[in-house]
Amino acid sequence: MSTNRPIFYLCFPMASSSISITSGVFLVIFVWLWSSCLYANGCYTSIISFGDSLADTGNLKQLASISNRVLPLFLPPYGENFLNQSTGRCSNGRLIIDFLAERLGLPLVPPFLQDKGNNNMVTFKQGVNYAVAGATALDRSVLEPRGIVNPMTNASLGVQLAWFKQSLPSICGNESNCRDFIGRSLILVGEIGGNDYNYPILWGKSVEEVESFVPLVIDIIISAIDELIEMGAKTLVVPGNFPVGCSASYLTVCGSEKEEYDHVVGKSELQTRQINDTDLGQFSGFFSLNFKSTITRGIEITEWKILEGKKLKKQLLLQMHK
Numbered sequence: 001m002s003t004n005r006p007i008f009y010l011c012f013p014m015a016s017s018s019i020s021i022t023s024g025v026f027l028v029i030f031v032w033l034w035s036s037c038l039y040a041n042g043c044y045t046s047i048i049s050f051g052d053s054l055a056d057t058g059n060l061k062q063l064a065s066i067s068n069r070v071l072p073l074f075l076p077p078y079g080e081n082f083l084n085q086s087t088g089r090c091s092n093g094r095l096i097i098d099f100l101a102e103r104l105g106l107p108l109v110p111p112f113l114q115d116k117g118n119n120n121m122v123t124f125k126q127g128v129n130y131a132v133a134g135a136t137a138l139d140r141s142v143l144e145p146r147g148i149v150n151p152m153t154n155a156s157l158g159v160q161l162a163w164f165k166q167s168l169p170s171i172c173g174n175e176s177n178c179r180d181f182i183g184r185s186l187i188l189v190g191e192i193g194g195n196d197y198n199y200p201i202l203w204g205k206s207v208e209e210v211e212s213f214v215p216l217v218i219d220i221i222i223s224a225i226d227e228l229i230e231m232g233a234k235t236l237v238v239p240g241n242f243p244v245g246c247s248a249s250y251l252t253v254c255g256s257e258k259e260e261y262d263h264v265v266g267k268s269e270l271q272t273r274q275i276n277d278t279d280l281g282q283f284s285g286f287f288s289l290n291f292k293s294t295i296t297r298g299i300e301i302t303e304w305k306i307l308e309g310k311k312l313k314k315q316l317l318l319q320m321h322k
Contacts, residue, residue, distance in 0.1 A: 044235070046127045046181070047101055047109050049188040050160045050224070052195055053090040053133035054239075055097050058111035060133040060153060061088030073133065090133055097188065101127060104186070112163055121170045125181070128171070130160040137193040137220045138213070146213075148200050157192050161224050179232035189225055191239040193217040197287075202253050207283050214287050218294050240291060243284045 049055050053073075061074055072078070073090050081093035088111070089095050101108050109127035134152025136143060139159070143150065172181040196217050200210050225236060 044104055044106070044184065044186045046125060046185040047097065047104070047106060047129075047188065048127070048164070048182070048185045049097055049109055049129040049131050050157060050164075051131035051188065051190045051192045052135045053131075054191050055095060055129065055131035055188065056088065056090065056111070056133040056135075057095065057097065057109060057129045057131070058088035059113045059129065059131065059155070062111060062113035062115070063132065063153060063155070088133075097129065097131075100186075100188075112167065121167075124167070124171045127185075128164075128167070130163050132160065134195060135160065135192065136196045136199070137217045138196050142216060143196070143199075146200075148196075148203075148205075150195070150199060152195075157220055157224055161227065182228070182232040183234045185233070185235075187228055187233050187236045189221065189228070189236055189238045191241060193221060193287075194241045197241070197283075201250060204253070211283060211286060214290055215294075218291055221291075222294070240288055241284070 053060075060071070064071055064074070074088060077092050079087045079089060079092065082089065082091075098108050107123070107126050109129040110123055112124075112128050112130045132153050132155035134150065135155050135157065136150055137157045139156045140150060140154050168178045168181075172178040196213050197210050200213070201207070221238070225233075225238065228236065
């Protein structure tokens with residue numbers, strides 16, 4: 001497959017299937033690993049990442065150190081199974097982006113924010129991560145007038161994109177070289193936007209009120225993708241949000257009935273359908289439907305690959321056994 005054509009991978013774990021949230025995450029891993037097989041000639045020379053806690057490899061930790069904050073994610077069990085232990089990752093070990101880098105034969109993607117005097121610009125040529133745990137797609141100037149305060153960070157998607165633009169001259173030099181650098185990079189735009197819904201829902205906002213954020217979040221993501229394509233991006237992966245109707249914390253805060261979930265991690269297909277009949281499940285579907293339809297209309301791109309659910313799982317298994 002030629003890399004001269006822009007390719008856009010839009011990945012959605014299906015909320016309506018019996019796939020759990022965890023297996024949905026690994027489904028996205030398989031999507032990325034499968035996509036890398038299409039580029040086995042090594043044309044990806046780096047990974048560029050934007051997002052939140054699902055991708056942050058240390059940016060929030062660096063931001064917190066400036067204000068002397070110590071957050072639970074800097075302490076065990078976080079990082080206990082990672083080589084360097086306290087990594088700032090929201091995991092006991094590696095993240096999806098770590099597995100992806102290993103699969104592509106690239107170094108683990110370092111965080112953009114570094115200690116003073118630590119010049120990683122040469123390393124950044126093989127990958128740089130702008131994702132920040134707790135980040136939202138929307139800027140604080142949009143959220144705060146609506147009564148939503150981000151307690152973790154102000155590093156929204158717009159802020160991360162600004163960091164990227166500011167760092168490019170140091171990483172790749174002139175505009176022509178940077179366009180080539182971006183074009184040969186695998187660019188991960190998210191997951192981002194989940195915290196725009198997490199904060200208001202967990203603080204008691206109604207699902208109806210949170211639904212009003214959806215067009216704003218989608219517009220911000222589309223705007224970022226547009227900018228990246230204009231700068232030379234050729235391959236982008238945009239994961240969708242999780243099926244929040246399956247989240248125990250959401251169900252608890254929203255006062256769902258016990259019959260809508262069980263006490264074990266796994267859920268039967270019937271239980272999942274029951275959850276998705278609730279306001280939370282319907283909200284997840286509302287976001288996914290609007291995201292897919294709006295983004296495919298809003299971005300002109302040569303080739304789309306919208307990957308989701310059981311059809312994707314079957315497609316990937318076939319690909320892996322070739």
